[in-house]
Amino acid sequence: MPSLVPHLAAVIFVSALAACGEPSSQAAKAGPPPxxxxxxxxxxxxxVTERSLVGTIRPRVETDLGFRVAGKVARRLVGVGDVVRGGQQLASLDEVDLGLQTEQAEAEARAAAASLRQAEADLVRTESLTSKGYSASASLDRQQAVTEEARGRLLRAERAMTLARNARSYAVLTADADGVVTATSIEPGQVVTAGQAAIRLARTNEKEAVVSIPESLLSLAKGRAAMTLWSNPGTRYEAKLREFAPSADPATRTYLARFSIPAADETVQIGMTATVTIAVPDRxxxxxxxxxxxxxxxxxxxxxxxxxxxxxxxxxxxxxxxxxxxxxxxxxxxxxxxxxxxxxxxxxxxxxxxxxxxxxx
Structure with missing residues (x-):
């Protein structure tokens, strides 16, 4: 019996080795997992080729407003950045001289009217005397000429009176549309000439993005455009090309393009920086x-x-x-x-x- 112990131990050891090696063989046959x-x-x-260009929000219409008559500035009622409404007063001139001119024109019109009434009365009397043979035909012709001249003087006086009244109304500078004041070039006490730029008004009803396109990217002008603001990059606005410069800027050698923004809201403010992305489809x-x-x-x-x-x-x-x-x-x-x-x-x-x-x- 004792001689069987070593043989039994060897059999157990071999069986254990076989048991240990069996899973490894199965894993090798199955291979690595997918x-x-x-x-x-x-x-x-x-x-689609996309290019992004940096632009600036500008008003479509920006006008230099000025007085239509010469005079001394009495008041300036607005400053840069003020939002104004159409018809609102912006500045006014001293109306003393304009008022005197209006009174003079009215007086001349009254005098011309009186002269015409007298001439017409004389014409009626002259016609009566001529018909009865008490006055020569030459006298009637002269009186008719005097009457026509009086009518002409009255018409000129009435037109002069209308012009004087208009000139007096021009002493008040008003906004022709809703907008924002972007520049002022007059101060109270300053003497201005007719037509001199006084206040620059940017209309806020239409806004656009202005960008400069280099010569190598002129094909972008035909693409589909969209705009985002640097201050609000999450909102995207549709943009449409409204105007493209026919020639390059002599200094920068770029072409100025203006893109209208139909859906611009109050978030889009004049002077903001924007990114205009233009997509051009390719074949x-x-x-x-x-x-x-x-x-x-x-x-x-x-x-x-x-x-x-x-x-x-x-x-x-x-x-x-x-x-x-x-x-x-x-x-x-x-x-x-x-x-x-x-x-x-x-x-x-x-x-x-x-x-x-x-x-x-």
Missing amino acids: RPVLVKTVAYADR ERVARLPLSALFNQGTGPAVWTVGTEGRPTLKPVDVAAYEAVEVLIGSGVEDGDRVVALGVSKLDPGQIVRVIEALQF
Whole structure:
């Protein structure tokens, strides 16, 4: 019996080794689990070139208002930055001389009217005497001429009186529309001439974004534009090209473009800085993929595609352009192909993967 102990121990040891090695063999036969990969489905679309330009919010109409008559400034009622309404008084002139001119014109009109009444009465008497033979025909002709001259003097006097009254009304400068005062160039006591710029008024009913486009990007003028404010980047406004300069600025060699903002609200204030993004469609069709999908081992750019069997395949592609976070693929993959977006450096051609669809990049 004692001689059987060593043999029994050897059998137990061999059985234990066999039991320990059995799971390892099964694991080796099963292979590694499928690697999860994030994929994006290829979809070709027209290539759209976008460029962003910095602009400034300006009013469409900005007018220098001035008095229509000369005179001495009596009052200036507004300052820079004041919001005014149409018809509101902005400044006024001293009306003393204008009032005297109006009174003079009215007096001349009354005198001309009196002269006309006298001439008409004399004409009636002259006609009566001539019809009875007590007066010569020449006297009647002279009286008719005097009457016509009196009518002309009265008409001139009435027109002069109207002009004088108008000139007196021009002594008050009023806003011709709702807007904001952007500049003033007069002060009380200053003597101004007729038509001299006194107050600059920017109308607030129409606003636009003004940008400078370089010569190399003139095609952007035909694109679809949108605008965002630096102070409020989350709100996007539609913009439409209203005016494009026919020639370049001699100093900057850029073309001035004005984009109207139909939906501008009170948030859009004159003088704010804006970003105008212009999208120009291209005839080329491209597929947008994340930059992390590209794989290059020195033979050119390629991507991993996953078929229905769950095995990745490396396909060379033609890159149309690189952007900030995306790459534009011109060819090499087809619509509907599933391209691995992350972890491309850890894949092998014969490896089995588990697909996870990518929603956003």
